[in-house]
Amino acid sequence: MTLERTWLDVSYGEKDAAKAAGARWDGTARRWYAPPGKEAALQEWAPAPDVPDLLPGEDRTLGQGLFVDLVPxxxxxxxxxxxxxxxxxxxxxxxxxxxxxxxxxxxxxxxxxxxxxxxxxxxxxxxxxxxxxxxxxxxxxxxxxxxxxxxxxxxxxxxxxxxxxxxxxxxxxxxxxxxxxxxxxxxxxxxxxxxxxxxxxxxxxxxxxxxxxxxxxxxxxxxxxxxxxxxxxxxxxxxxxxxx
Structure with a gap:
């Protein structure tokens, strides 16, 4: 049986500090998590609510396919x-x-x-x-x-x-x-x-x-x-x- 992970929000620049505090990396989910008993030590990286899959006002039909898209x-x-x-x-x-x-x-x-x-x-x-x-x-x-x-x-x-x-x-x-x-x-x-x-x-x-x-x-x-x-x-x- 797969145990429920206690996921963390760890930015790339914080990964070494989080790892030193006990965080572990899940290669399949590509996300850091707190092992059992380490939740309190890793509270600093407790996750915020997920961003919605569709951002307010986002148009996911805009710009389909591959093309050169140069910004000013x-x-x-x-x-x-x-x-x-x-x-x-x-x-x-x-x-x-x-x-x-x-x-x-x-x-x-x-x-x-x-x-x-x-x-x-x-x-x-x-x-x-x-x-x-x-x-x-x-x-x-x-x-x-x-x-x-x-x-x-x-x-x-x-x-x-x-x-x-x-x-x-x-x-x-x-x-x-x-x-x-x-x-x-x-x-x-x-x-x-x-x-x-x-x-x-x-x-x-x-x-x-x-x-x-x-x-x-x-x-x-x-x-x-x-x-x-x-x-x-x-x-x-x-x-x-x-x-x-």
Whole structure:
């Protein structure tokens, strides 16, 4: 008979402290728990209520499949994870992967540590050009490879442009010509949006009981993006070359 686990909310940065206090890892559930008799010692990590599988106002039909989805440069490196506490991020991550059946929602891949393929959360946004608002409308579970395609510009910064293009073609069935045309169109939209500054609307999180740290201003987000890119090396936002 399987014993009922006393689950914990342990962020990645807290795992060593929780383990030292007696927490144990369940590899199947991919979650920390308190062994019998250790509940009091691990009370610090007692879980908050689960985030609902459908966030208030979330549109899970938006942005199906795999495509290049470039956010404006002023919003680089400012994402949901940077705007919530590590423990709330753990609650969100757990909900996102669970409702996706522990598979990538774009290609169906499962996590594979040997291949360094993880399941990651990606944001889908809508843009109100009149109010200059960038609104979070969906959170989606993507594998590392699909997530790299989605952030194609950052993939190029890291020297992964060709790998990302190959994965895009493999998953979608696009020819190289169609794939490069798709990337071209995504960059044109990105260039247009990057000329403007958008306020972030994260209300689907706050209405689900997730505490949001106010994101930096658009000016500060640009500075954060520039500093992070400098650490990554010189940016190379070149479009891939078409081949016959």
């Amino acid at each position: 440069s002023s919003c680089w490196f400012t994402n949901v994870r940077s705007c919530v506490t590590p423990r709330d991020w753990e609650r969100l991550r757990r909900m996102i992967t669970r409702r996706a059946g522990m598979r990538c929602e774009a290609c169906g891949a499962v996590e594979n540590r040997a291949e360094k393929r993880w399941l990651e959360a990606h944001e889908r946004w809508t843009f109100d050009e009149q109010r200059l608002t960038q609104k979070l409308v969906r959170l989606i579970c993507l594998c590392t490879d699909c997530h790299t395609v989605t952030h194609f510009g950052f993939a190029q910064v890291r020297g992964l442009g060709e790998e990302a293009l190959a994965h895009l073609m493999r998953v979608t069935g696009m020819s190289r010509r169609l794939a490069t045309e798709h990337v071209d169109a995504a960059f044109e939209v990105w260039q247009m949006r990057s000329r403007r500054s958008y306020a972030l609307d994260l209300s689907i999180l706050t209405e689900a009981g997730v505490t949001v740290v106010p994101p930096p201003s658009a000016q500060d987000r640009g500075r954060v993006a520039e500093e992070t890119l400098r650490k990554q090396g010189p940016p190379s936002l070149r479009r891939p070359q078409q081949h016959a």
